[in-house]
Amino acid sequence: MPAIIIIGAQWGDEGKGKIVDFLAEKANMVIRYSGGNNAGHTVVNQYGQFGLHLMPSGIFNPSVVCVIGNGVVVDPAVLLKEIDLLQARGVDTSHLIVSSRAHLIMPYHILLDGLEEEAKGGGALGTTKMGVGPAYVDKMARLGIRVGDLLEREAFHRRLSEVIFHKNILLTRVYGKAPVSVDEIFDTYCKYADRLAPYIKETDILVEKALEDGKLVLLEGAQGTLLDIDFGTYPYVTSSSPSAGGACTGLGISPRKIGHILGIFKCYPTRVGGGPMPTEIKDEIGQLIRERGHEYGTTTGRARRCGWFDGVGARYSSRINSFTDVAITRLDIFDTLETIKICTSYMVDGTRMDNFPASIDVLQKCQPVYEEMPGWRVPTSDIRHFEKLPPAAQNYIRRIEQLIKAPISLVSVGPRREQTIWLKAIV
Ligand code: GDP
Ligand code: IMO
Ligand code: MG
Numbered sequence: 177m178p179a180i181i182i183i184g185a186q187w188g189d190e191g192k193g194k195i196v197d198f199l200a201e202k203a204n205m206v207i208r209y210s211g212g213n214n215a216g217h218t219v220v221n222q223y224g225q226f227g228l229h230l231m232p233s234g235i236f237n238p239s240v241v242c243v244i245g246n247g248v249v250v251d252p253a254v255l256l257k258e259i260d261l262l263q264a265r266g267v268d269t270s271h272l273i274v275s276s277r278a279h280l281i282m283p284y285h286i287l288l289d290g291l292e293e294e295a296k297g298g299g300a301l302g303t304t305k306m307g308v309g310p311a312y313v314d315k316m317a318r319l320g321i322r323v324g325d326l327l328e329r330e331a332f333h334r335r336l337s338e339v340i341f342h343k344n345i346l347l348t349r350v351y352g353k354a355p356v357s358v359d360e361i362f363d364t365y366c367k368y369a370d371r372l373a374p375y376i377k378e379t380d381i382l383v384e385k386a387l388e389d390g391k392l393v394l395l396e397g398a399q400g401t402l403l404d405i406d407f408g409t410y411p412y413v414t415s416s417s418p419s420a421g422g423a424c425t426g427l428g429i430s431p432r433k434i435g436h437i438l439g440i441f442k443c444y445p446t447r448v449g450g451g452p453m454p455t456e457i458k459d460e461i462g463q464l465i466r467e468r469g470h471e472y473g474t475t476t477g478r479a480r481r482c483g484w485f486d487g488v489g490a491r492y493s494s495r496i497n498s499f500t501d502v503a504i505t506r507l508d509i510f511d512t513l514e515t516i517k518i519c520t521s522y523m524v525d526g527t528r529m530d531n532f533p534a535s536i537d538v539l540q541k542c543q544p545v546y547e548e549m550p551g552w553r554v555p556t557s558d559i560r561h562f563e564k565l566p567p568a569a570q571n572y573i574r575r576i577e578q579l580i581k582a583p584i585s586l587v588s589v590g591p592r593r594e595q596t597i598w599l600k601a602i603v
Pocket of ligand 2: 187188189214301302304305397399400414415447448449450474
């Protein structure tokens with residue numbers, strides 16, 4: 177069976193964790209392919225509620241092999257803490273494997289993430305300050321240290337000394353900070369290595385074998401398409417490729433192996449951190465949605481900016497990823513609204529625009545053109561069939577489907593697995 181990619185279609189936090197945990201009941205392998213612990217994926221199931229940062233959301237099914245792929249940047253301290261927390265709550269983590277090719281987040285990456293943001297002042301991106309951006313910078317600058325390097329102590333020390341030589345010039349001469357110590361970091365990371373060693377593998381071979389054997393493989397995206405380093409609202413983006421293309425390079429599999437590309441949209445987008453968001457709701461309705469939806473970041477606790485469904489951004493995301501299936505989450509959060517707005521195009525300097533612009537300067541000027549639809553004003557959380565949804569809710573979903581030009585396969589009406597309405601089976 178070919179692989180299924182599960183992708184955040186907006187600015188992240190669309191409910192990927194819930195959908196992956198749900199689909200993982202039937203899967204054999206669940207793989208994270210990009211990002212790091214900037215991600216926060218919430219899963220609510222029989223074990224309780226969890227905010228996962230690096231651990232694939234398939235970890236709750238003991239027969240699923242969970243893979244952290246080469247495209248992920250791994251902070252070993254965070255991963256070990258996550259393993260400990262899960263084990264303390266009765267979740268077996270022995271079925272996790274970590275790619276030896278994945279890059280490590282080092283202490284100086286975290287320091288630099290904070291210092292770079294501080295130096296940008298009012299122009300700060302609002303990163304999660306987890307060191308993710310600086311770790312990807314080093315990967316591309318060929319100054320990275322990989323998970324597999326932890327297993328070769330002598331070479332690791334040599335490499336670390338070379339890299340820290342550069343980092344300390346930056347820390348002391350540019351930022352006026354104290355240098356970091358090679359030996360301290362080496363000792364700490366050797367301790368991490370002792371614990372992580374059993375998990376470290378050449379994962380691309382195992383993924384290939386699973387696909388060859390016809391196993392159901394889920395590729396769990398992190399972040400969202402509008403945060404993609406190439407296709408997002410640059411420079412207000414993350415430093416990786418959360419969109420469909422990133423899944424192949426983030427794992428070492430061919431696009432020919434992909435069967436379904438499932439895009440997850442919230443029925444209203446949210447955004448954490450800086451950057452343009454044309455449909456942001458700045459009045460009390462935005463506040464109401466935030467409170468009703470508990471829209472506060474799973475990773476940083478920051479308030480999420482909430483907006484009306486942006487049909488232009490969504491259509492763009494749908495085109496970049498070529499979704500074969502779409503999930504709409506959080507429909508229930510709109511249950512109390514009298515009227516719902518939906519953006520169908522933008523106006524810029526008196527001209528109508530149907531495409532999402534590459535330039536954030538243009539995007540800042542985009543005024544959303546809204547259609548208004550009546551709300552349904554009845555609870556939907558207990559509904560399990562599309563036809564049983566109030567007609568206004570069905571109309572809203574169908575209107576989204578028209579705008580994004582991709583078929584909706586499921587609608588989510590609550591955080592728990594069973595609060596899911598299938599329109600079309602994908603597994
Ligand atoms: P992710 O990063 O894409 O995995 O999303 P997050 O976990 O950061 O944020 C999504 C939030 O919505 C989490 O608190 C989920 O438990 C919750 N959630 C997911 N689907 C639904 C839904 O259909 N309705 C409601 N009310 N909550 C949902
Ligand atoms: P999940 O997987 C929402 C945002 C940050 C910031 C920008 C760059 O839970 O959907 P970074 O730390 O990545 O350099 O920050 O990206 N961001 C997210 N926003 N959900 C996420 O992940 C995010 N991961 C990064 O808020 O605006
Ligand atoms: Mg999240």
